[in-house]
Amino acid sequence: MSKLTSVKKLTPLIGAEILDIDLRDLSEELASNILATFHENSVVFFRDQTLSRDQLKAFGRALGKLHIHPLVKVRIPEHPEIVIIESDADTERVAGEVWHSDASADSEPPLGSILYMTVVPQNGGGDTLFSSTAAAYDALSPAMKLFLDGLTAIHDGERLRGGYSIKNPDKRLIASEHPVIRTHPATKRRCIYVNRVYTSHIVGLKQAESDAILTFLYQHMEQPQFQCRFKWRPGSIAFWDNRCTLHHAVWDYHPDRRYAERVTLCGERPV
Numbered sequence: 135m136s137k138l139t140s141v142k143k144l145t146p147l148i149g150a151e152i153l154d155i156d157l158r159d160l161s162e163e164l165a166s167n168i169l170a171t172f173h174e175n176s177v178v179f180f181r182d183q184t185l186s187r188d189q190l191k192a193f194g195r196a197l198g199k200l201h202i203h204p205l206v207k208v209r210i211p212e213h214p215e216i217v218i219i220e221s222d223a224d225t226e227r228v229a230g231e232v233w234h235s236d237a238s239a240d241s242e243p244p245l246g247s248i249l250y251m252t253v254v255p256q257n258g259g260g261d262t263l264f265s266s267t268a269a270a271y272d273a274l275s276p277a278m279k280l281f282l283d284g285l286t287a288i289h290d291g292e293r294l295r296g297g298y299s300i301k302n303p304d305k306r307l308i309a310s311e312h313p314v315i316r317t318h319p320a321t322k323r324r325c326i327y328v329n330r331v332y333t334s335h336i337v338g339l340k341q342a343e344s345d346a347i348l349t350f351l352y353q354h355m356e357q358p359q360f361q362c363r364f365k366w367r368p369g370s371i372a373f374w375d376n377r378c379t380l381h382h383a384v385w386d387y388h389p390d391r392r393y394a395e396r397v398t399l400c401g402e403r404p405v
């Protein structure tokens with residue numbers, strides 16, 4: 135198979151399901167078609183996949199270079215590129231429950247993430263929401279765009295402490311300064327690049343000013359008109375663009391179990 139036989143959009147602004155495809159059998163042409171659909175829709179979804187860990191990594195490698203999370207402890211020593219996303223009756227806090235972009239405290243945060251779901255909650259729930267930060271940027275007033283343009287913000291890995299099993303718990307975790315508005319390298323769209331998990335403050339503003347602007351931006355980006363919502367089934371995959379989306383994993387299924395494995399693609403310094 136070399137062409138995308140069918141693409142079904144979830145909303146006009148964000149999200150598309152790529153149908154009739156087996157990700158174990160990926161030609162270069164198909165990978166480049168997937169990337170084109172990904173750039174157009176910011177997040178793409180696949181159903182009914184059966185991938186081993188090696189095949190999941192091979193799918194990731196067909197689309198980019200695999201990233202190893204600098205903060206989260208490796209759970210499968212033979213597969214340090216795989217992050218486990220798991221919750222059950224004993225879970226006190228789930229990964230991704232707050233709107234965020236993955237690993238934005240890195241100096242070169244990941245381009246995208248690929249989440250492969252194998253166990254869904256038995257009574258439903260556990261959807262993931264995605265929001266387009268490019269559409270959110272487009273909807274700002276010209277005066278607000280002008281104010282934000284040129285500002286930078288600190289993204290601080292320390293803010294993760296307590297939520298994850300952190301590598302090297304005695305070390306100061308990574309922090310980076312990134313533009314508040316970045317330009318997507320492939321689509322050239324401007325995107326708001328701050329998030330509740332990692333961003334501590336906007337550089338050059340008083341803390342109260344920074345808090346007010348960040349709160350406004352978070353609430354603005356989290357509006358439903360910029361979102362799509364994905365309902366998982368076992369074998370579903372989401373591949374999202376961390377440069378122009380935020381995502382939020384809804385934890386409405388406790389005490390049921392949900393299990394997924396994620397590979398992440400390396401990105402570039404935001405500009």
Ligand code: SIN
Pocket residue numbers: 219229230247249261262381382383384394396
């Ligand atoms: C994540 O932030 O990678 C987790 C998303 C999810 O569990 O749906």
